[in-house]
Amino acid sequence: MSKHFVSAIVNGDEVEFRCDSGETLLDVLRTKLYLTGTKNGCGTGDCGACTVLMNGRAINSCLVLGAECSDMSIETIEGMAVGGELHPLQQKFLDHAALQCGVCTPGILNMAKALLKENSNPSETEVRFGLAGNLCRCTGYDKIVRAVMDAAAEMRARRT
Amino acid sequence: MDYHAPESIHAAISLLVNAEGDARVLAGGTDVLVQLREEMIEPNHLIDIKNIAETRNISICAKEVRVGAAVTGAELGEHPKVKALWPGVVEAVGLIGSHQIQSRATMGGNLCNASPAADSVPALIAADGKVVIAGPNGERKISIEDFLIAPGKTALAIGEFVVALALPIPPTRTADAYLRFIPRTEMDIAVVSAGSAITLDEDGKCTHARLAVGAVAPTARLVKSASGILVDGLLDDDRLEQLAQATSAVCEPIDDKRGTVAFRTQVAGVLACRAVKLAWQRAMERDI
Numbered sequence: 510m511s512k513h514f515v516s517a518i519v520n521g522d523e524v525e526f527r528c529d530s531g532e533t534l535l536d537v538l539r540t541k542l543y544l545t546g547t548k549n550g551c552g553t554g555d556c557g558a559c560t561v562l563m564n565g566r567a568i569n570s571c572l573v574l575g576a577e578c579s580d581m582s583i584e585t586i587e588g589m590a591v592g593g594e595l596h597p598l599q600q601k602f603l604d605h606a607a608l609q610c611g612v613c614t615p616g617i618l619n620m621a622k623a624l625l626k627e628n629s630n631p632s633e634t635e636v637r638f639g640l641a642g643n644l645c646r647c648t649g650y651d652k653i654v655r656a657v658m659d660a661a662a663e664m665r666a667r668r669t
Numbered sequence: 670m671d672y673h674a675p676e677s678i679h680a681a682i683s684l685l686v687n688a689e690g691d692a693r694v695l696a697g698g699t700d701v702l703v704q705l706r707e708e709m710i711e712p713n714h715l716i717d718i719k720n721i722a723e724t725r726n727i728s729i730c731a732k733e734v735r736v737g738a739a740v741t742g743a744e745l746g747e748h749p750k751v752k753a754l755w756p757g758v759v760e761a762v763g764l765i766g767s768h769q770i771q772s773r774a775t776m777g778g779n780l781c782n783a784s785p786a787a788d789s790v791p792a793l794i795a796a797d798g799k800v801v802i803a804g805p806n807g808e809r810k811i812s813i814e815d816f817l818i819a820p821g822k823t824a825l826a827i828g829e830f831v832v833a834l835a836l837p838i839p840p841t842r843t844a845d846a847y848l849r850f851i852p853r854t855e856m857d858i859a860v861v862s863a864g865s866a867i868t869l870d871e872d873g874k875c876t877h878a879r880l881a882v883g884a885v886a887p888t889a890r891l892v893k894s895a896s897g898i899l900v901d902g903l904l905d906d907d908r909l910e911q912l913a914q915a916t917s918a919v920c921e922p923i924d925d926k927r928g929t930v931a932f933r934t935q936v937a938g939v940l941a942c943r944a945v946k947l948a949w950q951r952a953m954e955r956d957i
């Protein structure tokens with residue numbers, strides 16, 4: 510196996526890591542950079558638990574190789590709260606009890622963050638559609654959708 | 670396995686030609702990485718084509734639109750010009766997977782994966798798309814129908830890879846549409862699908878028609894008789910009935926958990942008519 514030397518930006522910090530050709534970004538985040546907030550659900554792009562942002566777009570980190578990440582900017586759940594203050598999405602997930610076991614939550618928060626960047630005032634249908642690539646086996650989704658709608662409202666209010 | 674990221678077509682070809690053992694081309698990775706993980710493929714070399722400029726561009730000239738093989742679904746969906754020219758193709762690509770998948774998946778990869786149910790393929794065939802292939806003997810361009818040979822099998826020879834897909838600049842008053850049947854509302858694999866492109870004259874009469882169906886045979890199929898049924902006419906119930914029958918007649922589907930032979934054969938006819946109607950209506954609304 511060849512070793513690749515990769516430098517990238519993770520949560521705003523420059524990082525460097527070595528990885529094998531077959532190692533995914535998910536493997537790298539969890540086992541090389543010790544950012545275990547990103548979860549491994551299926552490893553095949555079906556569940557969304559591993560969702561992070563890459564150059565601003567939501568991706569499944571299990572479907573990207575570490576070696577593909579040269580010079581990419583990655584945002585994970587560890588970078589979501591800034592200076593100890595929770596992101597409005599995180600706060601609203603707590604307020605609405607939108608998580609139970611929490612395994613899907615980092616991925617859903619990242620996906621929701623990307624959605625709200627594209628559309629600051631989504632309808633409920635748009636939120637449900639946008640989160641269709643994120644599976645949750647606990648909550649039944651309703652509370653998640655409500656939390657995202659509420660966070661969107663708060664983020665709009667903050668901006669005005 | 671070794672990962673390579675060549676930066677030119679030439680470098681990619683020489684890697685493909687000189688690779689010892691099996692080499693696989695990687696674009697968005699949404700199929701290839703799954704196949705790797707499930708050990709359906711065990712290549713010695715993985716050749717990432719995303720760093721080659723020609724695979725990353727969308728270019729439009731007087732004759733055609735070229736969509737690089739590594740352009741993602743999200744990027745294609747954000748391109749207003751391609752969407753205006755071939756809305757059906759862009760919609761078909763947009764149906765592939767979740768938001769996360771759209772950020773990575775490519776039309777080129779959807780084609781090369783060669784699934785009988787690939788969403789982009791019937792739309793590409795209807796639009797008369799061509800595959801731009803680079804290889805040791807230079808560039809060649811073949812039709813989508815000729816490119817797809819069997820499930821998982823394409824016409825690519827050793828050392829070749831897909832650089833781009835080319836769509837013609839549509840004639841005046843042309844539009845396309847793609848529809849699929851799935852049992853849920855989103856994020857599913859087509860049980861049956863249909864793509865159509867229609868050109869009308871000033872009186873609203875059809876001058877050119879193409880129709881293709883997916884998931885009803887080992888590869889997506891062009892319904893060749895559609896043109897004879899539709900050209901020179903207006904859209905009426907009689908023609909739609911003929912069209913449904915002609916479509917069902919080209920189907921050779923399989924029975925599986927998604928649908929039976931009888932169901933797929935019938936629904937193909939229904940979807941074909943709906944796709945033609947939608948493309949027709951869009952063509953009528955065109956002012957150019």
Ligand code: FES
Binds near residue numbers: 552555557558572
């Ligand atoms: S772990 Fe990546 S999508 Fe499930």
Ligand code: FES
Binds near residue numbers: 646647
């Ligand atoms: S909270 Fe358990 S999977 Fe979503």
